[in-house]
Amino acid sequence: MSKKTAAKSAPKKAAKSAAKAGGSSKSLLVENRVFKPAAEFAKKARISSMAQYKAMHAESLKHPDKFFGREAKELLWSKPFKKVLDWKCPNAKWFTGGKLNVSENCLDRHLHDSRKTKAALIWEGEPGEKRVLTYQQLHREVCRFANVLKRHKVKKGDRVIIYMPMIPEAAIAMLACTRIGAVHSVIFGGFSAESIKDRVLDSGASIIITADGGYRRGAVVPLKKNVDDALKGKDTPVKTVVVFRRTGQDVHIEEGRDVWWHRELEYVDAHCAAVAMDSESPLFILYTSGSTGKPKGILHSTGGYLLHAQMTSKYVFDLRDDDVYWCTADVGWVTGHTYMVYGPLALGATSLMYEGAPNWPENDRFWRIIEEYAVTVFYTAPTAIRAFMKWGDNWLKKHDLSSLRLLGTVGEPINPEAWMWYHNKVGGGRCPIVDTWWQTETGGHMITPLPGAVPTKPGTATLPFFGVDVGIVDDLGKEVGANEQGKLVIKKPWPSMLRGIWGDKKRYQETYWSEFKGWYFAGDGARRDKDGYIWIIGRIDDVLNVAGHRLGTAEVESALVSHPTVAEAAVVGRPDEMKGQGVVCFVTVKEGVKTSHELASELKKHVRNVIGPVATPDEVRFAAALPKTRSGKIMRRLLKQIAAGELIKGDTTTLEDINVIAQLAASGED
Numbered sequence: 132m133s134k135k136t137a138a139k140s141a142p143k144k145a146a147k148s149a150a151k152a153g154g155s156s157k158s159l160l161v162e163n164r165v166f167k168p169a170a171e172f173a174k175k176a177r178i179s180s181m182a183q184y185k186a187m188h189a190e191s192l193k194h195p196d197k198f199f200g201r202e203a204k205e206l207l208w209s210k211p212f213k214k215v216l217d218w219k220c221p222n223a224k225w226f227t228g229g230k231l232n233v234s235e236n237c238l239d240r241h242l243h244d245s246r247k248t249k250a251a252l253i254w255e256g257e258p259g260e261k262r263v264l265t266y267q268q269l270h271r272e273v274c275r276f277a278n279v280l281k282r283h284k285v286k287k288g289d290r291v292i293i294y295m296p297m298i299p300e301a302a303i304a305m306l307a308c309t310r311i312g313a314v315h316s317v318i319f320g321g322f323s324a325e326s327i328k329d330r331v332l333d334s335g336a337s338i339i340i341t342a343d344g345g346y347r348r349g350a351v352v353p354l355k356k357n358v359d360d361a362l363k364g365k366d367t368p369v370k371t372v373v374v375f376r377r378t379g380q381d382v383h384i385e386e387g388r389d390v391w392w393h394r395e396l397e398y399v400d401a402h403c404a405a406v407a408m409d410s411e412s413p414l415f416i417l418y419t420s421g422s423t424g425k426p427k428g429i430l431h432s433t434g435g436y437l438l439h440a441q442m443t444s445k446y447v448f449d450l451r452d453d454d455v456y457w458c459t460a461d462v463g464w465v466t467g468h469t470y471m472v473y474g475p476l477a478l479g480a481t482s483l484m485y486e487g488a489p490n491w492p493e494n495d496r497f498w499r500i501i502e503e504y505a506v507t508v509f510y511t512a513p514t515a516i517r518a519f520m521k522w523g524d525n526w527l528k529k530h531d532l533s534s535l536r537l538l539g540t541v542g543e544p545i546n547p548e549a550w551m552w553y554h555n556k557v558g559g560g561r562c563p564i565v566d567t568w569w570q571t572e573t574g575g576h577m578i579t580p581l582p583g584a585v586p587t588k589p590g591t592a593t594l595p596f597f598g599v600d601v602g603i604v605d606d607l608g609k610e611v612g613a614n615e616q617g618k619l620v621i622k623k624p625w626p627s628m629l630r631g632i633w634g635d636k637k638r639y640q641e642t643y644w645s646e647f648k649g650w651y652f653a654g655d656g657a658r659r660d661k662d663g664y665i666w667i668i669g670r671i672d673d674v675l676n677v678a679g680h681r682l683g684t685a686e687v688e689s690a691l692v693s694h695p696t697v698a699e700a701a702v703v704g705r706p707d708e709m710k711g712q713g714v715v716c717f718v719t720v721k722e723g724v725k726t727s728h729e730l731a732s733e734l735k736k737h738v739r740n741v742i743g744p745v746a747t748p749d750e751v752r753f754a755a756a757l758p759k760t761r762s763g764k765i766m767r768r769l770l771k772q773i774a775a776g777e778l779i780k781g782d783t784t785t786l787e788d789i790n791v792i793a794q795l796a797a798s799g800e801d
């Protein structure tokens with residue numbers, strides 16, 4: 132590492148935390164290494180000192196109207212807003228009276244200067260094809276596809292499902308929806324037919340945009356077939372399926388329902404006026420896992436979301452006109468929404484999109500791409516970084532990564548070892564790392580360093596972004612002391628906060644706003660060190676984080692009990708060096724069913740079929756009974772310890788049948 136970047140970087144030994152929360156998790160270590168922003172980076176950055184960050188953060192909390200009113204002027208409004216914020220917990224309205232259009236902000240407004248011919252999207256397919264779409268070209272494609280949607284009677288407020296590979300058409304479809312005020316709901320390609328069906332029924336979508344297939348690690352994902360299965364024999368609201376030809380494989384075309392994307396374009400022209408939308412009108416729904424069996428449709432609205440997406444791209448990634456920015460997230464996750472599409476395009480930046488796997492055809496695909504396109508800002512997940520570490524440094528050494536100037540991570544806590552590797556090997560010791568904590572629900576970054584201002588420490592997301600008022604509290608809502616673990620809450624509304632759960636007001640109120648009155652409860656545990664830096668411990672609800680993907684234990688449990696042999700199931704996470712968490716299922720079978728390795732494999736497959744490959748269990752363990760309290764609650768704490776191979780700790784006197792513990796511990800599948 133260079134002296135410039137690490138003024139105080141002499142790695143002192145990490146000392147054990149005095150955290151009362153205890154535990155042996157690496158994330159509870161106090162990390163003493165501090166990396167100051169390089170002077171050269173700071174000089175050019177929009178926020179270039181702690182003093183500036185602190186002053187702006189203080190203003191954003193004290194005078195949100197003034198602060199956000201000023202920032203929001205950087206968006207293009209067709210009608211100016213009257214009021215910055217209307218807040219009646221849990222309902223926030225931002226920029227009331229204002230009208231704007233997201234696609235106009237992401238495209239049209241860049242057509243009046245040199246950005247017109249600048250690359251908006253750079254795309255590489257897994258097999259190696261390359262495409263560049265300038266702002267002008269992207270605008271044209273979006274207008275044409277918006278006209279296709281109109282041709283199929285999609286109107287303002289209608290829901291549109293997008294189930295696509297990582298190709299420019301995914302972004303085109305999203306932007307086309309926003310152009311006419313339709314509400315998109317993107318489904319990650321790793322979800323199954325059943326998951327699509329649930330989302331179609333819940334959202335009431337009338338149209339699905341998909342492709343014949345997509346490429347992943349050399350194989351073809353049968354997207355269209357999954358859509359066919361989802362719609363089979365079911366009375367669904369879907370009237371139209373638009374199919375983009377990506378792989379050229381044979382697909383079934385249902386007469387009267389399915390149409391080809393390229394054929395549809397023949398009927399439309401490239402003029403489509405952007406509809407001026409109320410700032411609070413719904414923009415998209417994105418389904419995510421919660422603590423019940425049913426995923427929740429997180430609803431985001433227009434003005435506040437776009438402002439936060441643009442603002443964080445500006446201050447956190449510090450994106451410039453000459454940057455080549457690459458976010459590796461799939462468009463099916465919120466990171467793909469905010470930081471591959473809306474944030475960078477609102478800012479007029481160049482966003483790179485890659486279709487496939489990082490290890491196809493070889494383990495250096497990402498480094499190859501960085502070198503080839505001279506990527507300057509790179510945003511990925513800790514789980515990917517750990518995989519790269521495992522594959523070894525030699526893959527990096529073959530490539531010139533000197534174009535990189537800033538690195539980012541998202542999705543799960545990053546262990547200091549991975550952070551250091553990222554810093555030294557990928558960033559060459561010169562690039563700041565922004566470890567960004569946020570959620571589907573928050574719409575954009577919430578806790579993150581600003582790279583030109585905030586010194587970083589490996590493993591912490593550091594300090595709150597503008598407008599974000601973080602609390603780390605005990606069960607009664609009292610702030611916990613330094614280095615004590617508590618519950619992470621947000622005490623004030625912020626522009627890109629979720630506006631609800633689609634079709635379920637009560638669940639919205641109960642999930643996020645009931646634990647502490649007036650505060651948003653994130654579902655994460657965290658602690659604050661003596662410098663005020665926030666260390667995210669991870670989920671403390673029944674949500675797992677597997678390779679940076681959210682998965683509800685109840686969702687997997689409900690998939691398991693839908694199998695005819697299963698009587699009862701309990702699913703827990705166990706620490707996993709690569710994926711952060713692995714999925715372990717404890718299963719009791721019905722009377723007369725014989726347990727076997729085959730049945731364990733069959734159950735894994737079943738979960739995969741019901742939810743999708745993204746939820747494949749790591750282990751299925753059979754048990755005669757599940758450990759329960761006298762009141763019948765499954766003792767997950769014990770199951771977690773058993774799954775992790777730890778000795779059983781704590782008080783077990785409330786167990787209904789203490790013998791089951793021993794049986795479970797000895798019941799490993801292998």
Ligand code: WTA
Nearest residue numbers: 541542543544566567568569570571667670
């Ligand atoms: C976790 C992803 C530690 C956290 C944008 C959160 C993180 C969940 C970080 C949301 C981070 C995300 N450090 N943990 N930098 N970023 N998380 O909705 O547990 O897919 O609650 O949004 O990921 O996952 P989601």
